[in-house]
Amino acid sequence: MTHQRADRASAQHGRRRWLVLAIGVALAWGLASAQDRNPSGENTRALALLGAGSYRDAITVYSALLTGHPADLGRDEWLYNRARAFYHLDGLSQAADDLETLLNEYPASPLRPFAHRYVGACYAREGRYLTAAREYLRAWALSESPNLDSVVVASLSALIDVTVHLADITPAISELPKARLRELTRRMAPELTRARRFDAAIDLALTLGDSITAEHVRLTARGNPGPIAIALVVPLSGSRIEEGIRIARAARAALDQ
Helix, strand or coil: HHHHHHHHHHHHHHHHHHHHHHHHHHHHHHHHHHHHCCHHHHHHHHHHHHHHHCCHHHHHHHHHHHHHCCCCCCCCHHHHHHHHHHCCCCCCCHHHHHHHHHHCCCCCCHHHHHHHHHHHHHHHHCCCCEEEEEEEHHHHHHHCCHHHHEEEEEEEHHHHHHHCCCCCCHHHCCCCCCCHHHHHHHHHHHHHCCCHHHHHHHHHHHCCCCCCHHHHHHHHCCCCCCHHHHHHHHHHHCCCCCHHHHHHHHHHHHHHH
């Protein structure tokens, strides 16, 4: 009789263990299913990890999101943030891959200016300065909204930094339409001259050809320095004097109009 009671107790204990295990599996499956249906919770967790500097953990969460939710509308954000995490861990090629995927697959993403700037930073750190310059310019060209002023400033500042490593910046700006080229010259020329990058300033101004006109003079008079600023400092650079003189003459002719 004692043995029978012991067997029944053992069987009941075994059933309770299986019941607890089954409940745990069901709960885990339910939680996973809920996350599959709504990944916003995991995205929030990944953002918190990224903000806390837990970059490897953030990459793990973003990778799971990207694998598990191939059609989610938030994929461009996940790619961008995973790229940021890779960048902080010196995973420059992985970061660039994610950013290029974002740029190629999400042409309407509002993150495109930021992605161009970040991928430019990746290429600059890899020593690919001309490619970096092109990416910084693309970031600038896409940043027409007042809300993106920080992108404009950061992109132009980074572009000026990489010109130190470029013998000629004209290949980088070859994609720009003439109107944007004038705007770029107006904004960058004074900064390049202040940084004593006179050759780069000359190259930038020369891409305008003979279109240094009274428009630039008027802009200068309103406190927006343009190619005229180059004319004042180029002759002091000690190099490419003839080009500097030509720009100065064009500036003087415009002033006389």
